[in-house]
Amino acid sequence: MVDKVGNPLFSEMPTTVFEVMSQLANQHGAVNLGQGFPDDRGPADVLQAAADALTEGYNQYPSMWGTPQLRQAVAAHNGRFYGLDVDWQREVLVTSGATEALAACLLGLIRPGDEVVLFEPLYDSYLPIVKLAGGVPRFVSLAPPHWSFGREELEQAFSPRTRVVMLNTPQNPSGKVFTSDELDLIAEFMRGSGAVAVCDEVYEHLTFDGRPHVPLMTRPGMRGRCLRIGSAGKTFSLTGWKVGYVTGAPELMQSVAKAHQFLTFTTPPNLQAAVAHGLGKDDSYFTGLAAGMQAKRDRLSAALKAVGFGVLEAQGTYFVTADLRPLGWEGDDVSFCRMLTTEAGVAAIPVSAFFAHKPVDRYVRFCFCKGEALLDEAAARLKRHFDRAA
Numbered sequence: 448m449v450d451k452v453g454n455p456l457f458s459e460m461p462t463t464v465f466e467v468m469s470q471l472a473n474q475h476g477a478v479n480l481g482q483g484f485p486d487d488r489g490p491a492d493v494l495q496a497a498a499d500a501l502t503e504g505y506n507q508y509p510s511m512w513g514t515p516q517l518r519q520a521v522a523a524h525n526g527r528f529y530g531l532d533v534d535w536q537r538e539v540l541v542t543s544g545a546t547e548a549l550a551a552c553l554l555g556l557i558r559p560g561d562e563v564v565l566f567e568p569l570y571d572s573y574l575p576i577v578k579l580a581g582g583v584p585r586f587v588s589l590a591p592p593h594w595s596f597g598r599e600e601l602e603q604a605f606s607p608r609t610r611v612v613m614l615n616t617p618q619n620p621s622g623k624v625f626t627s628d629e630l631d632l633i634a635e636f637m638r639g640s641g642a643v644a645v646c647d648e649v650y651e652h653l654t655f656d657g658r659p660h661v662p663l664m665t666r667p668g669m670r671g672r673c674l675r676i677g678s679a680g681k682t683f684s685l686t687g688w689k690v691g692y693v694t695g696a697p698e699l700m701q702s703v704a705k706a707h708q709f710l711t712f713t714t715p716p717n718l719q720a721a722v723a724h725g726l727g728k729d730d731s732y733f734t735g736l737a738a739g740m741q742a743k744r745d746r747l748s749a750a751l752k753a754v755g756f757g758v759l760e761a762q763g764t765y766f767v768t769a770d771l772r773p774l775g776w777e778g779d780d781v782s783f784c785r786m787l788t789t790e791a792g793v794a795a796i797p798v799s800a801f802f803a804h805k806p807v808d809r810y811v812r813f814c815f816c817k818g819e820a821l822l823d824e825a826a827a828r829l830k831r832h833f834d835r836a837a
């Protein structure tokens with residue numbers, strides 16, 4: 448009999464909350480507003496570019512760094528939207544999705560014993576990767592409803608041993624978009640500790656109400672200290688494609704590329720060709736993407752308020768956070784989400800799942816990147832349920 452099979456970091460870890468809630472939604476025929484993926488097909492011209500490249504193009508191994516076409520497009524995208532002058536040959540790496548990019552960055556940078564600053568709530572893959580690399584997590588807990596932080600919180604998290612700052616803006620699950628002043632404060636502490644930043648910016652084109660996305664890389668002194676991660680899945684509503692890209696200074700990128708070569712090595716070339724095409728689309732595509740998602744945010748937020756939730760401001764991403772307290776719920780957010788799925792027929796995600804240090808258990812995350820009919824059906828189910836409960 449085999450004893451103690453598997454790395455305890457993973458074998459003792461529960462199944463991700465997204466999978467758990469999606470399975471529960473399937474079992475009960477619930478409208479799934481938990482897992483964050485759009486339900487449209489994505490831009491037709493980008494899909495056609497992938498099909499054409501598959502049937503007419505090159506289908507063998509591309510460079511582990513990515514195809515020149517896509518790396519050039521990523522470099523141009525950085526210049527077009529953020530004024531960054533990027534060397535596509537030395538400063539751009541294509542990965543098999545943003546999660547692989549995160550793994551390559553963190554595994555490539557962290558040495559055993561290095562401290563890593565994490566802002567919570569945090570996306571659930573960050574902490575396991577940090578621990579796998581031998582990093583020591585130090586948390587900055589953002590407080591609802593504004594998800595704010597200040598100098599004191601950073602002073603407690605940073606030390607001379609700080610090696611990496613993990614920053615997600617726009618942030619999943621809170622929908623927070625970090626301001627220039629907040630980024631400058633983080634940059635101040637990074638300079639003091641000699642740290643570098645891994646910047647998860649997959650929702651860069653999904654900010655609302657005219658609010659700009661500001662990469663930390665663009666702040667003074669940060670150009671050579673940041674790795675910036677983007678996602679074709681989020682930018683083109685094609686999450687199943689798993690195409691990501693990393694931009695950073697050559698001395699950082701070398702370590703990341705060496706980790707990447709032993710994770711996935713490369714990414715399907717036809718998808719790279721299609722993403723390169725997509726990144727060259729007119730500005731109207733990118734502004735339209737944000738405007739369309741903002742309208743869905745407003746539609747679902749209004750429905751949640753009508754039911755009685757307290758709805759927090761969603762400045763970006765696919766997600767809106769709702770406060771359970773106005774409903775009079777006496778349990779925690781996990782029990783609420785199970786009840787909501789099994790009894791009301793709508794699935795959401797407990798926000799406590801995104802905390803590792805100071806859990807907040809009175810909030811749930813709803814995904815609004817769905818069609819209007821599905822959002823309306825969810826709203827109708829919620830209204831029926833809570834009207835009966837009143």
